[in-house]
Amino acid sequence: MENSRAQELIKSLHNTDILSEEDSAYIVYDLDLVQTRYSELKDAFPADTLHGIAVKACPLPYFLKLQADRGLGAEAASIEEVQIALASGVPAERVIFDGPAKTRAEIQFCIDKSIYINIDSFEELERVNSLVGANTHFKAGLRINPQIGNGKIGDTSVAGKRSKFGVNLDDYMDRINKAFEDYSWLVGVHVHIGSQGMSVDDLVNGTSKVFEKTKNLTGLERFDLGGGLPVVNREDDLKVGFKTYTDALAKAMPELFSGKFKLLTEFGRRIYSDTAIAISNIEYVKEGHQIVAHLGADMFLRRAYKPNDWYHQMSVLTCNGEQVTNDSQTYSVAGPLCFGGDFLSREVSLPKVEEGDLLLIHDVGAYTLSMWSRHCSRFTPKVVGISGDNTYLLKKRESLEQLIQFWS
Ligand SMILES: Cc1ncc(COP(=O)(O)O)c(C=O)c1O
Structure with a gap:
């Protein structure tokens, strides 16, 4: 500011x-600036995009309620964040639950409430499958690590050859293909490349690498772009807005914006x-x-x-x-x-x-x-x-x- x-x-x-x-x-x-950020986000993406704003960035119920009022959603990294979002008025269908340590009880809760989850591993995929039962409303995505390398900040980079999160694109394409063939409730791909340390070029490269390799997966309906748009910390940092980012994404992957896929986003830092x-x-x-x-x-x-x-x-x-x-x-x-x-x-x-x-x-x-x-x-x-x-x-x-x- x-x-x-x-x-x-x-x-x-x-x-x-x-x-x-x-x-x-x-x-x-500055609440007026917060509203401006919400508008910038919404204006830059197709109208039916689900914007799950990262709760971990700013978990105040006041803002979660404001997000809900503006038609925005919440990306939760823990079941507690899921609960804060629901308690603050974010509708279940606008909550996205990520995180690598979901328990059986947490997954069951999301299945029962039809809360969309991004699955972090093949192990979690099997666990979810064992719990879905006859439920026909529940939908999930699979987090994929594009393996494009780390950015400027090691601790918040999650796209290296090995990452704490997701399944590796280069190593496991066959298993990814098979999972989408096997599970009708698996309808989404999720990419989050890093927070703050990644340039727009990194974000676009990682996203398009995953998109090109997954766009024809059986039953793919949703593409979750994650968050990670960097902000200006030092004076010489580049200021990038949402529109600049979507323009770059659209240039690299026109098909992403063709209407064939519902888009999801999970920005936090660039909003608040x-x-x-x-x-x-x-x-x-x-x-x-x-x-x-x-x-x-x-x-x-x-x-x-x-x-x-x-x-x-x-x-x-x-x-x-x-x-x-x-x-x-x-x-x-x-x-x-x-x-x-x-x-x-x-x-x-x-x-x-x-x-x-x-x-x-x-x-x-x-x-x-x-x-x-x-x-x-x-x-x-x-x-x-x-x-x-x-x-x-x-x-x-x-x-x-x-x-x-x-x-x-
Ligand atoms: C899975 C996931 N989504 C979204 C975000 C939000 O990132 P940012 O606040 O940089 O936009 C993070 C942040 O670490 C994340 O891990």
Whole structure:
């Protein structure tokens, strides 16, 4: 999110009573930008596409409900995410259940509710087959690893020669063919290539490799493109919108958009990432060069452990939301946790700040709060949203009762 917009949002919060003194850190979503992202997604794909937005990116029931209201769905990586989505009003037919460790009970639940699942392995395929019985409503897809190689970020690349996920295209085409011949409920192919570290070319190459080899499978009705569209973390990252992506897909595979197949998508990061900022009071400026903030590795796990892969731009404002106009200097930004690696940045240039100023951490709308770590048991922060002149409480700051409940 642009600095000027972030400042505007923070200033407008100061005119409300939604924040209290105990909110030493909080998150603000630009709800108008979220709606714009939904529209961009829907406009870029055929109207009957099922968009299962990745719950793990942003699991707040507030957003799941918003997705449901806009005709969007949810991609769940666990049965718990399936349950949050259903409880938030996402209809069962718009839930996609992925994940490699589905139990028999979880699969049975999906069969009974006709929830679409993407099967991760040949072993799971057999398990599902043993449970389907006479059910004629249930449908499933098979996740296929295109084996095109890893991208820039090893931990979120899932298209190497061996991947944790899916069945290998190059190694098992015969078994894939046979599975579609054998099982009438197997109607879909699923490809997810990686999250953030893959370029659009990688995504298009991997998808078209799988599409070309699977488009004539017996009974194929659905093609699930997964997610993975990267966002701008650093200034020199390429900004890619959904339309640019679908244009590239359509150029490589016109048949994918011919109407012959129902398309499914599972984007997360590109929807939510830049729609939110996190704000922390600067509690101390230690010896003039170490900022001590109220968010650290608890919310920014990836950033703390793999700082080169996961970057967040930072900026500062005064406690009233005004620009800090001092000359810049180099700071480290430490979090509040009790271990030496708890840094948001070891070296960042910011205007000279003082205790009580605000630290802004940009682009935190996806995979930040949803990766919260309980180390040191700090309360999860309040989440607010702004749309036009209206301010909404999306999630309360955690209470002591909730925290004790978590550990009980
Ligand atoms: C199977 C699957 N689908 C969708 C996503 C969402 O990816 P992104 O948020 O990068 O769009 C992920 C993320 O890891 C995933 O594993």
